[in-house]
Amino acid sequence: MFDVIRIPAFKDNYIWLLRKGAAAAVVDPGDARPVLEVLEREGLTLASILITHHHADHQGGVAALLAHYRAEVFGPAAEPINGVSRPLRGGETIHPAGCDSGFTVIAVPGHTLGHLAYYGSGCLFCGDTLFAGGCGRLFEGTPAQMLASLACLAALPDETAVYCAHEYTQANLRFALAVEPGNRDLQCRLAEVIEARARGLATVPSTIACEKASNPFLRCTQPEVVESARHRGAGTADKVAVFTALREWKNSF
Ligand code: ZN
Numbered sequence: 001m002f003d004v005i006r007i008p009a010f011k012d013n014y015i016w017l018l019r020k021g022a023a024a025a026v027v028d029p030g031d032a033r034p035v036l037e038v039l040e041r042e043g044l045t046l047a048s049i050l051i052t053h054h055h056a057d058h059q060g061g062v063a064a065l066l067a068h069y070r071a072e073v074f075g076p077a078a079e080p081i082n083g084v085s086r087p088l089r090g091g092e093t094i095h096p097a098g099c100d101s102g103f104t105v106i107a108v109p110g111h112t113l114g115h116l117a118y119y120g121s122g123c124l125f126c127g128d129t130l131f132a133g134g135c136g137r138l139f140e141g142t143p144a145q146m147l148a149s150l151a152c153l154a155a156l157p158d159e160t161a162v163y164c165a166h167e168y169t170q171a172n173l174r175f176a177l178a179v180e181p182g183n184r185d186l187q188c189r190l191a192e193v194i195e196a197r198a199r200g201l202a203t204v205p206s207t208i209a210c211e212k213a214s215n216p217f218l219r220c221t222q223p224e225v226v227e228s229a230r231h232r233g234a235g236t237a238d239k240v241a242v243f244t245a246l247r248e249w250k251n252s253f
């Protein structure tokens with residue numbers, strides 16, 4: 001098992017560094033500089049890099065990290081990412097050096113078509129697929145693909161820690177409350193998140209249980225969610241129709 005160090009990057013990204021002893025693995029290093037600073041400060045050697053998808057804010061730092069460390073790079077086989085030495089498609093079990101843990105690789109198409117999530121030691125690293133209180137935009141995949149991907153992640157154990165790649169929680173939950181104003185768990189979560197953000201605290205990781213209770217994109221069969229989606233153009237109560245309407249509504253919220 002590893003310790004997880006949160007490395008803020010850009011405006012609202014989180015790069016996750018997994019530390020075991022003097023070694024480390026890093027997930028989605030969009031920028032090398034803050035990662036190199038932590039590695040040097042903590043006296044760690046980078047052994048592995050895990051990439052969820054090809055967007056620059058998730059893999060833009062790989063080349064600069066490889067200039068300093070000889071790390072193995074795990075990433076989607078189906079996406080154009082320079083430096084990947086272990087291409088993955090989902091379904092594999094990997095044992096990246098530096099974190100003393102195995103991970104199940106889960107294919108989660110939707111935000112991008114080759115998007116991967118990594119699940120191990122009770123932790124889920126899910127990039128821009130499942131967010132705290134929301135989900136990623138559909139840049140490449142279909143609503144049905146994203147819904148199926150989110151269902152795979154929602155099926156993980158309740159206590160799973162959800163390490164997504166952005167601090168979007170407060171805006172996500174404001175939208176969630178517009179969708180589901182009667183959800184008490186959601187009301188409480190939003191109040192907690194507003195307070196945490198006002199104090200400058202991170203709201204990630206969350207848990208699968210928390211997401212199932214308050215993330216509208218995991219709640220497309222709940223009556224209040226279905227009703228709100230109908231007002232936003234969902235023609236039926238079918239969960240793909242509901243999800244599609246929610247995702248389009250969120251895009252302009
Ligand atoms: Zn992305």
Ligand code: FE
Nearest residue numbers: 055057128165
């Ligand atoms: Fe991103």
